[in-house]
Amino acid sequence: MPAITRVVAPNPGPYTGPGTNTWIVDAGPVSVVIDPGPDDESHLAALNQRLAGKTVGVVLVTHSHPDHLPLAERFAAPHHASVRRHPELRDGDVVRAGNLSLTALHTPGHSADHLCFLLPGDGAVFTGDLILGQGSSMVTYPEGDVAAYLRSLERLAALRPRILFPGHWDPVREAMAKIEEYRRHRLEREAQVLAAVRKGPGTPAELTRRVYGELEEKLMVAAEMTLRAHLRKLVDDGLVRERGEVYEPVGTVGA
Numbered sequence: 001m002p003a004i005t006r007v008v009a010p011n012p013g014p015y016t017g018p019g020t021n022t023w024i025v026d027a028g029p030v031s032v033v034i035d036p037g038p039d040d041e042s043h044l045a046a047l048n049q050r051l052a053g054k055t056v057g058v059v060l061v062t063h064s065h066p067d068h069l070p071l072a073e074r075f076a077a078p079h080h081a082s083v084r085r086h087p088e089l090r091d092g093d094v095v096r097a098g099n100l101s102l103t104a105l106h107t108p109g110h111s112a113d114h115l116c117f118l119l120p121g122d123g124a125v126f127t128g129d130l131i132l133g134q135g136s137s138m139v140t141y142p143e144g145d146v147a148a149y150l151r152s153l154e155r156l157a158a159l160r161p162r163i164l165f166p167g168h169w170d171p172v173r174e175a176m177a178k179i180e181e182y183r184r185h186r187l188e189r190e191a192q193v194l195a196a197v198r199k200g201p202g203t204p205a206e207l208t209r210r211v212y213g214e215l216e217e218k219l220m221v222a223a224e225m226t227l228r229a230h231l232r233k234l235v236d237d238g239l240v241r242e243r244g245e246v247y248e249p250v251g252t253v254g255a
């Protein structure tokens with residue numbers, strides 16, 4: 001396993017935990033940097049300080065969200081390093097830098113353009129926001145896609161990784177258990193949403209209250225966007241029907 005160091009960006013928050021993880025991977029003569037993070041002066045200085053004069057071979061970005069991408073070009077330019085992300089990088093593409101090869105895995109769900117990066121010989125995966133070190137990943141309407149997210153988790157599990165380096169919080173050494181925990185969490189949430197619809201037709205706002213109870217306004221908005229993402233999958237699966245703003249169960253009425 002190459003030496004992997006982390007520099008945490010100064011953007012802590014409810015969705016970013018202690019901040020975004022920027023990973024620096026030692027590739028021999030050069031370094032590979034994954035997710036430079038937000039466009040922040042002090043983070044840029046911290047990254048260059050940690051590199052201690054070493055050249056950056058390539059900058060990889062897991063997805064285009066504002067806590068992962070914005071610093072990329074500004075950070076890469078003085079190193080004459082290229083920034084690589086979806087869709088220029090496609091599923092299965094291999095990125096070579098120094099003595100390392102990393103394989104890009106297209107893992108949509110959290111965002112449509114989400115990539116993970118695999119170090120094949122080491123069973124190590126940089127998971128971005130597909131899997132976090134703590135809590136659960138946001139899969140929210142309209143960008144999030146629950147069905148794609150579940151497929152991406154299965155894809156990751158099929159690789160049987162040994163260690164995950166997430167976009168937020170600490171590395172995960174119990175990789176397979178964590179992937180299973182995430183899969184179960186998502187399926188439990190889906191079951192809750194389906195149960196709420198089966199209690200009777202409702203708008204997304206009404207169904208959100210049925211699932212989550214009363215929440216403060218900001219949390220309620222996030223909860224509703226999560227619920228809407230689940231509703232879309234349930235509609236696609238033929239378990240729920242959309243009638244204007246109202247969602248109703250399919251198949252179990254009167255059963």
Ligand SMILES: [Zn+2]
Pocket residue numbers: 016020065067068129167168
């Ligand atoms: Zn993030």
